[in-house]
Amino acid sequence: MTSVLVTGGAGYIGSQAVLALMDAGFAPVVLDDLSTGLREAVPPGVPLVVGDVADAALVERALRDHRAGAVMHFAASLIVPESVARPLAYWRNNLAGTLGLLEGCVAAGVRRLVFSSTAAVYGIPEVLPVAEDAPCRPINPYGASKLAAERLIGDAAAAHGLSCVALRYFNVAGADPLGRTGRRRPGATHLIAVACDAALGRRDAVTVFGDDYDTPDGTGVRDYVHVADLATAHVAALRHLLDGGGSATLNCGYGRGHSVLSVLRAVEHAAGRPVPHRIAPRRAGDPPAVIAVADRVRALLGWQPAHDSLDRIVGDALAWEGRLAAPAMRALA
Ligand SMILES: NC(=O)c1ccc[n+]([C@@H]2O[C@H](COP(=O)([O-])OP(=O)(O)OC[C@H]3O[C@@H](n4cnc5c(N)ncnc54)[C@H](O)[C@@H]3O)[C@@H](O)[C@H]2O)c1
Ligand SMILES: O=c1ccn([C@@H]2O[C@H](COP(=O)(O)OP(=O)(O)O[C@H]3O[C@H](CO)[C@@H](O)[C@H](O)[C@H]3O)[C@@H](O)[C@H]2O)c(=O)[nH]1
Secondary structure, eight states: OOEEEEETTTSHHHHHHHHHHHHTTOEEEEEEOOSSOOGGGSOTTSOEEESOTTOHHHHHHHHHHTTEEEEEEOOOOOOHHHHHHOHHHHHIIIIIHHHHHHHHHHHHTOOEEEEEEEGGGGOSOSSSSBOTTSOOOOSSHHHHHHHHHHHHHHHHHHHHTOEEEEEEEOEEEOOOTTSSOOOOOSSOOSHHHHHHHHHTTSSSOEEEEOSOSSSTTSSOEEOEEEHHHHHHHHHHHHHHHHTTOOOEEEEESOSOOEEHHHHHHHHHHHHTSOOOEEEEOOOTTOOSEEOBOOHHHHHHHOOOOSOOOHHHHHHHHHHHHHHHHHHHHHHHO
16 A cells, blocks of 8 residues: 655645545555644544654655655645735745755655645736646746746756656635535635635625626636545546656646636525625736636546536535534534
């Protein structure tokens, strides 16, 4: 059974990937500093090494102790407005973190890596949908630090015989369809989580940032991808590397866009009640529309999404959020 080191495995997407690895017969080991992740997101029986991925000696030790054959690297800082306010912290965590990880991998002789990248590397796409070879012109320190990490990995790969699949995620949402994990931090900022909060009465209304974009209904358009499909894409990327496949950079989306208003309608439909919203000015740094050219990941990895539907994404997000809300609501009753 191949052991896989999962950095950031106590977080939202990493914890879903840990479950997907277990479902696929791999043995995950989590390395996480618990800065935004939570211990309870790591399933019982999965080893958790608490520490900083920038610590190359710690990474090397974890890889050797657990005889890891590959790494999935999720650990990062990822809130776009925070990256604008605290660029040095973002560059340190996302670039120095990746550097420490690579040093640890090279020292331990581990040469296969799946890396969490982001559509934020593209900035404002000139052509939609956006393909992997489109120009990368990030418009915030988060996207810039992730692009730099991609390039750092590319240099290390060339010199040290590493192979890496970098997955550029589009808008990740939803929760585990079996209810095992999901977003756990309060204070949601992502649209679907915010809309679920409003549907569950945990906030008054959703603020819609701009209805004057050049999009069909004037609101921002995004390519929402189910977190469970993203997790199986990681397992497919890992298998590709373990089978001797070469490095690749792949968009991870479904290739379809949904507007803010259509997301709100989907949440209303799933919740069976209205989601109040108010229109506000555009949010700084928001591209009007971001949609993936999503063919390459299917062709190269044979990835077959199982939850490719906005209703599924919203339904699973709402079920998870409702479950999280239940104890608090019972306490209030
Ligand atoms: N959530 C999205 O919509 C989205 C979109 C595109 C890309 N991504 C990427 O996916 C990855 C995971 O994001 P997420 O949404 O699960 O976020 P998250 O905050 O839930 O998970 C990040 C995890 O990494 C850990 N971590 C952070 N810095 C660390 C460090 N220096 N050492 C060890 N552990 C550290 C945190 O404690 C947390 O458990 C990130 O790399 C992010 O850039 C996320
Ligand atoms: O309360 C809200 C929240 C969001 N939006 C809009 O909804 C859309 C999606 O926004 P959000 O869910 O915040 O995600 P993005 O800003 O698109 O960014 C996400 O998706 C990117 C990839 O496309 C990743 O790089 C980022 O890390 C991730 O946060 C945008 O048009 C927002 O303006 C609202 O109108 N109201």
